[in-house]
Amino acid sequence: MLRQRAYNLRWATVPEDVIPLTAADPDFPCAPEIAEAITSFVSGRYLCYGPPQGLPDFKKTVANFFTGKRNVPAKPEYTMPVDSAAFGIYLTCKAFLNAGDEAIIFDPVDFLFRYSVEAVGATAIPFAIPPGTGQIDIEAFERLISPRTRLICLCNPLNPTGKVFSADELMLIGELACRYNLMILSDEIWSDIIFEPAAYTSIASLGDEIRNRTILVTGYSKSYGLAGLRIGTVAAFTQQVFDRVYDASLHYSTIHGANVLGQIAVVAALTRCDYWLKGFVTHLQRMRDITVKQLNNIPGISCIAPDGCYVAFANIKGTGKTSTEMQQLLFNDARVAIVPGLKQWFGDGAEGYIRLCFATSEPILTEALSRITDTLTR
Structure with missing residues (x-):
């Protein structure tokens, strides 16, 4: 197969x-419960448009996951399904970068970060984190910030090296974002895949000031094998930030949107498949x-x-x-x-x-x- x-x-x-x-x-x-949920939904034979900001059950379930499993006080109204975490990365860049702006990305890191930054006309500024790096050099990181910097792109855990950032490292990055008035894109698609004795911390859990300038992006392909369903999540933590992401998404039209079956699958995954x-x-x-x-x-x-x-x-x-x-x-x-x-x-x-x-x-x-x-x- x-x-x-x-x-x-x-x-x-x-x-x-x-x-x-x-x-x-x-x-x-995938887990049998996920297949059962999709089959049950399809058996009703109505495959209609979903709400542009996501099915209510999806939004509530994902917000509960962030709150209960990631110590991130998420709200359903600021949580939105997108058609993959990859699109969530691009969407965040589209919402917060303009031509001539700069975004700091890691090196090495998944190509989607550079691609998304450059696709909206901005410049990706790489920060080297070689395999085996301990605590990052925050002073070297700060030297990359310029008057054109608008966004810090965080990939945690870091694909391809597998580095899991410590709470101390994340706090230092968050403090820089606050000091220089930068937004943070936190890609957390790998956050379920953590090996003992490592522990995962979401940067959005480190206080209101950091959280309110964070856009949390995640997906369900790595954890639950749902890549073909094209489903991910973007979560914001203020109305202003959410509105900016939603406006950039084109979800309010029928040009773009999130797969309803994918949302059904995610609800099953997060509530029945621990x-x-x-x-x-x-x-x-x-x-x-x-x-x-x-x-x-x-x-x-x-x-x-x-x-x-x-x-x-x-x-x-x-x-x-x-x-x-x-x-x-x-x-x-x-x-x-x-x-x-x-x-x-x-x-x-x-x-x-x-x-x-x-x-x-x-x-x-x-x-x-x-x-x-x-x-x-x-």
Whole structure:
């Protein structure tokens, strides 16, 4: 079924003898309760337009999640579904950036941040956070702020390195935002995927002043396998900020909007599937440990265990190969597909690295790692 349905660099797009450890999407079916909720809704056979600001049950459920699970006092009226977290990132940039403005992004980080900033005519200013970085250098961060800076783009946990920001680091970033009157885009799509003993803190939980200048973006594809439903959330914390996001969304027209079935699925996920998510994260922590141990046994490769996200960002500089050369070697000889550390995917700081997704079964993962090991040690 994955070979029929899993696109975006995955099973449906590679030859049958290739194992894809590429896009960060799980190889597992969603929780049965989610499928049951969708089936029940569809059985009514009315598939009408939903409210432009979201189904009331969705808004209430997501706000309760932020309040109860993230210590963020969210309100349903300021919480809105969007057609993916990716669109939520773009939408926030559209709402708060103009041509000539600047936004600080991390490096390496998912390409969607640079893409979204540049798509609205602004300039992305990278702040280097190499894999294994401890507390960030807040003074170096502050030096990047200019009179044109309008937005700080926070990705926590950080894809692709798996860094989980401490409460102290987030407070320092939040204080800079307050001091320089900047908005904060907080992408929290990975916030459920945290490995012990790391702990997650939302920057929106750190007091009213920081929270009121934060736009919280999240999605449900990483945690619950719902990428194809195209559903995410944007949450604001003041009427003024929410109105700005809503106006930029075009939801008030029929040009854009959020999938109603996706909203139904999210309500089921957040109210009925805690057991499923807990089991998934337990499995992922075991897969992380297997991946990191195996990669570190290969001469020329080193990999720091991520504290969050289900991707391993491996340093291959000791092999003498570029990221592209390693990608091609593993695809052609090992028949394993990975993501190379190229600027187009993660920024300049990613060269000399490769990213592997380990959200799969143990037999598939061990086979892929065995193939990689055999290719690089023979």
